[in-house]
Amino acid sequence: MRNQSEEQIRAGRGGGTALTQQRKVVLEVVQASAGHPTAAEVFEAARKLLPKISYATVYNSLRYLKEAGLVHEITFGNSASRYDRETERHxxxxxxxxxxxxxxxxxxxxxxxxxxxxxxxxxxxxxxxxxxxxxxxxxxx
Ligand SMILES: [Zn+2]
Ligand SMILES: [Zn+2]
Structure with a gap:
């Protein structure tokens, strides 16, 4: 876990707002994957950690994490978006x-x-x- 990222989210969202458990799991999955998983792949991995999590929750969490600058979304034409734990320019x-x-x-x-x-x-x-x-x-x- 990158604590610094959690700080950023707190700073950016008016203080005190910790990540929900679902968002935390989704972030952990993206950070643990060496490649660039699709939402479906993140969902598969997140389900192993949190069996009740739904695809919609994973998708919404990814969108939230993207807006918070904690993950990057990469899109290529009309193929599925991929998610990237590396948020520095590359x-x-x-x-x-x-x-x-x-x-x-x-x-x-x-x-x-x-x-x-x-x-x-x-x-x-x-x-x-x-x-x-x-x-x-x-x-x-
Ligand atoms: Zn190839
Ligand atoms: Zn990348």
Whole structure:
């Protein structure tokens, strides 16, 4: 558990608001998973810890944790959202064959933000790079 994160939530939500047991379990599941689980995978794992938890509760908890900045949601087109315990800026590589999603960190990405902002005329807040391809297990060359 990252106590610092719990502090952040208390600070952000007017003090004294601890995570409910369900939200705590959902957060623990995301933090314990090495990869980037989907809501369905988080639900499967959460159910082992809290057999009565419903899919809707897991889904709502994920949304709450995302808004509180404790997990990140990653979306790719219309495939299922994935949840990420790593909330610091980082980049992703996704396998188009098996869906494997791995983290990497390319310091150069940050320096692209200004020119990306210029081209899009957006006010930049964050940038992240997604490499799409075949993972080491799926590549055949
Ligand atoms: Zn793969
Ligand atoms: Zn990630």
């Amino acid at each position: 980049d992703h590589a996704i396998c188009k064959e098996c869906g494997e999603l791995v983290d990497f960190n390319l310091p150069e990405t940050s320096s692209l933000m200004l020119s990306a902002a210029e081209h899009s005329r957006f006010k930049p807040e964050s940038i992240h790079l997604t490499l799409v391809g075949l993972c080491p297990r799926c590549r055949t060359d």
